[in-house]
Amino acid sequence: MRDVAVVGVGMQEWGELWGKSTRDIFVESALLAMDDAGVDQLGAMYVGSMSPGIFAAQEHLESVMADYLGQLPIPATRVESACASGGLAFRLAYVNVASGMHDVVLAGGIEKMTDVSGGEATHALSTAADMKWEGVSGVTFPGLYAMLAVAHMERYGTTREQLAMVSVKNHENGYSNSRAQFRMKITVDQVLDSVKVADPLNILDCSPITDGAAAAVLMPLEMAKKLGKPIIQVIGTGHATDTIALHDRADLTTLRAVTEAAKQAYAMAGKQPADIDLVEVHDCFTIAEIIVSESLGFFEPGKGGPAVEAGETARTGRIPINPSGGLKSKGHPVGATGVAQIVELVEQLRGQAGERQVKDARVGMAQNMGGSGGSSVVHILEVK
Amino acid sequence: MRDVAVVGVGMQEWGELWGKSTRDIFVESALLAMDDAGVDQLGAMYVGSMSPGIFAAQEHLESVMADYLGQLPIPATRVESACASGGLAFRLAYVNVASGMHDVVLAGGIEKMTDVSGGEATHALSTAADMKWEGVSGVTFPGLYAMLAVAHMERYGTTREQLAMVSVKNHENGYSNSRAQFRMKITVDQVLDSVKVADPLNILDCSPITDGAAAAVLMPLEMAKKLGKPIIQVIGTGHATDTIALHDRADLTTLRAVTEAAKQAYAMAGKQPADIDLVEVHDCFTIAEIIVSESLGFFEPGKGGPAVEAGETARTGRIPINPSGGLKSKGHPVGATGVAQIVELVEQLRGQAGERQVKDARVGMAQNMGGSGGSSVVHILEVK
Numbered sequence: 021m022r023d024v025a026v027v028g029v030g031m032q033e034w035g036e037l038w039g040k041s042t043r044d045i046f047v048e049s050a051l052l053a054m055d056d057a058g059v060d061q062l063g064a065m066y067v068g069s070m071s072p073g074i075f076a077a078q079e080h081l082e083s084v085m086a087d088y089l090g091q092l093p094i095p096a097t098r099v100e101s102a103c104a105s106g107g108l109a110f111r112l113a114y115v116n117v118a119s120g121m122h123d124v125v126l127a128g129g130i131e132k133m134t135d136v137s138g139g140e141a142t143h144a145l146s147t148a149a150d151m152k153w154e155g156v157s158g159v160t161f162p163g164l165y166a167m168l169a170v171a172h173m174e175r176y177g178t179t180r181e182q183l184a185m186v187s188v189k190n191h192e193n194g195y196s197n198s199r200a201q202f203r204m205k206i207t208v209d210q211v212l213d214s215v216k217v218a219d220p221l222n223i224l225d226c227s228p229i230t231d232g233a234a235a236a237v238l239m240p241l242e243m244a245k246k247l248g249k250p251i252i253q254v255i256g257t258g259h260a261t262d263t264i265a266l267h268d269r270a271d272l273t274t275l276r277a278v279t280e281a282a283k284q285a286y287a288m289a290g291k292q293p294a295d296i297d298l299v300e301v302h303d304c305f306t307i308a309e310i311i312v313s314e315s316l317g318f319f320e321p322g323k324g325g326p327a328v329e330a331g332e333t334a335r336t337g338r339i340p341i342n343p344s345g346g347l348k349s350k351g352h353p354v355g356a357t358g359v360a361q362i363v364e365l366v367e368q369l370r371g372q373a374g375e376r377q378v379k380d381a382r383v384g385m386a387q388n389m390g391g392s393g394g395s396s397v398v399h400i401l402e403v404k
Numbered sequence: 405m406r407d408v409a410v411v412g413v414g415m416q417e418w419g420e421l422w423g424k425s426t427r428d429i430f431v432e433s434a435l436l437a438m439d440d441a442g443v444d445q446l447g448a449m450y451v452g453s454m455s456p457g458i459f460a461a462q463e464h465l466e467s468v469m470a471d472y473l474g475q476l477p478i479p480a481t482r483v484e485s486a487c488a489s490g491g492l493a494f495r496l497a498y499v500n501v502a503s504g505m506h507d508v509v510l511a512g513g514i515e516k517m518t519d520v521s522g523g524e525a526t527h528a529l530s531t532a533a534d535m536k537w538e539g540v541s542g543v544t545f546p547g548l549y550a551m552l553a554v555a556h557m558e559r560y561g562t563t564r565e566q567l568a569m570v571s572v573k574n575h576e577n578g579y580s581n582s583r584a585q586f587r588m589k590i591t592v593d594q595v596l597d598s599v600k601v602a603d604p605l606n607i608l609d610c611s612p613i614t615d616g617a618a619a620a621v622l623m624p625l626e627m628a629k630k631l632g633k634p635i636i637q638v639i640g641t642g643h644a645t646d647t648i649a650l651h652d653r654a655d656l657t658t659l660r661a662v663t664e665a666a667k668q669a670y671a672m673a674g675k676q677p678a679d680i681d682l683v684e685v686h687d688c689f690t691i692a693e694i695i696v697s698e699s700l701g702f703f704e705p706g707k708g709g710p711a712v713e714a715g716e717t718a719r720t721g722r723i724p725i726n727p728s729g730g731l732k733s734k735g736h737p738v739g740a741t742g743v744a745q746i747v748e749l750v751e752q753l754r755g756q757a758g759e760r761q762v763k764d765a766r767v768g769m770a771q772n773m774g775g776s777g778g779s780s781v782v783h784i785l786e787v788k
């Protein structure tokens with residue numbers, strides 16, 4: 021298989037984009053990525069989107085997007101793995117280029133979630149849970165992650181305040197991200213005093229409903245070298261599944277799909293947690309970031325909460341987590357999130373992240389997750 | 405890239421399967437394919453499904469299926485391109501094996517369409533059209549294909565009776581397929597006298613709403629040679645897109661995505677239409693089979709209707725089309741259809757198709773299509 025580089029990334033401001041259609045949003049980010057890469061013709065494209073059928077009454081999205089991007093008749097593929105759809109689109113684009121099928125391939129992610137009612141959006145998101153065992157009982161994602169939080173707090177003594185500190189840190193980071201949905205600094209007290217969603221999680225522990233897209237262009241490393249810009253190579257990819265239904269898991273305090281996907285990515289890259297300079301993780305809820313940081317191997321089980329409290333995951337800490345602001349501040353248009361993580365890594369590894377820049381960033385990791393951990397995709401990128 | 409073979413296929417009876425869940429249906433066919441291949445451990449799997457979020461309130465389907473198939477934590481990917489989702493899952497499984505990523509990969513397709521009302525099913529299917537330009541006006545798929553039929557009849561003189569003969573032929577073929585949803589022989593008069601859906605198409609010109617799944621197992625050719633059974637090699641793959649909205653097409657009497665996908669597959673396989681011994685095509689409506697048979701290069705433009713009338717596409721004709729019974733008789737669980745076409749090709753090329761057997765079948769083609777031709781996937785398989 022061929023070595024592969026990311027040569028262009030694009031992302032517009034996220035938020036409640038009522039003035040733009042799903043296709044507008046996708047095409048804007050895709051064109052930015054193509055401009056950044058300096059290409060106007062794609063060999064193929066992959067579109068990550070979780071539930072455009074429910075959110076926008078539009079399946080068959082990949083053909084619409086290929087059309088509106090002016091790329092017909094290229095092969096276009098929609099990929100879905102709930103909230104990991106974007107990361108998975110990036111992985112398939114990587115495989116496509118690595119295999120030799122095509123040379124210039126776009127991975128994009130898109131979700132427009134605010135055109136339906138809150139109830140419909142909650143229903144759409146709940147289809148990422150196990151509908152037969154979880155959905156039918158009425159549990160939705162805040163409830164599922166609340167169960168993970170309770171388990172983690174009971175076993176390890178993770179505190180309510182440590183959960184809040186994840187949110188405070190990510191809002192601090194997102195404050196300097198011009199594309200973030202919620203650019204406001206918050207305090208631990210504000211998180212603790214915000215409205216309860218599912219005990220122990222409050223509204224400021226939860227990522228929001230967002231409209232947004234993100235895109236990246238990949239090509240063979242040898243071709244990328246001719247572009248005369250920093251080379252960002254994809255050195256590791258991993259993808260794994262777990263039971264969606266929480267009752268079937270042996271342990272609620274760890275995420276098996278994350279550990280397994282990371283294991284694959286570390287092995288392929290020849291790297292260990294200590295080699296990673298920054299990580300974008302899937303903080304759909306504050307507890308998710310803490311558990312994921314442990315499942316990725318950055319902290320021992322149970323030490324993720326104290327690490328946040330000690331500032332180890334701050335932008336200037338030992339292992340900066342979510343310098344972009346994460347899902348919490350940047351927003352979480354579910355299908356786009358995994359690709360937006362790649363956008364952040366590329367900007368950081370190029371040294372183009374401005375106020376968000378992590379010092380001496382040479383190796384970055386992105387961890388995207390479906391549902392309550394029923395799937396996860398992990399990538400490691402390195403500047404050459 | 406490595407050569408790839410299909411070493412196992414599986415498919416249960418299709419129909420209104422109210423006693424079985426979506427996961428039951430998928431797992432039954434997947435286990436049949438794995439038994440046929442003689443494997444019990446997969447390296448990865450791809451699941452084609454168009455709209456499980458609307459039909460079954462279950463996105464994130466690939467993880468559910470990996471779980472219920474006993475294959476956690478393997479990477480599992482859901483793929484969607486409307487009614488071409490199954491063919492696309494097969495293509496991605498092919499690329500995965502060819503690239504060297506994994507050795508034993510399952511491609512499955514699934515749709516359970518009868519658990520919702522007819523109105524909901526029609527809505528779900530209409531999300532494969534361009535919702536912004538077609539769906540909002542209230543047009544659904546019978547109407548869209550009726551427009552293609554009118555255009556073809558006006559330009560080429562294709563007759564109402566020739567459309568009916570496609571249906572008669574496919575029901576004749578499906579009569580001897582034990583897994584077909586509608587095993588009944590019909591006459592041209594019955595088609596002409598059946599209830600009008602969208603002029604000129606009657607109910608017996610339309611494929612049905614169906615519950616069903618199908619699966620295939622792929623592995624490297626060199627590994628397949630050790631299994632001691634007929635080797636069915638994937639010698640060509642093609643995938644292309646077109647505008648979904650009909651008003652943006654220069655010509656309604658041909659299907660550009662089909663022609664383009666076929667061109668890729670023929671070139672890769674080093675074959676021409678005359679080299680193909682049988683074809684499974686996407687006859688979602690009778691007119692679709694006629695146009696597709698021309699777009700694939702089997703007949704000159706406008707000659708598809710007369711060819712059916714002359715019996716050239718019968719099982720014993722010059723180029724047998726849809727010996728399985730096609731979507732019309734076998735049924736059309738949208739995400740499963742593309743994989744079921746592969747199942748038929750493999751059984752035919754192995755000489756295991758029983759009463760449906762096409763004589764001296766050595767090279768087969770499968771053509772799967774999304775919406776009214778906004779996407780198409782074409783594969784060519786050969787027995788070695």
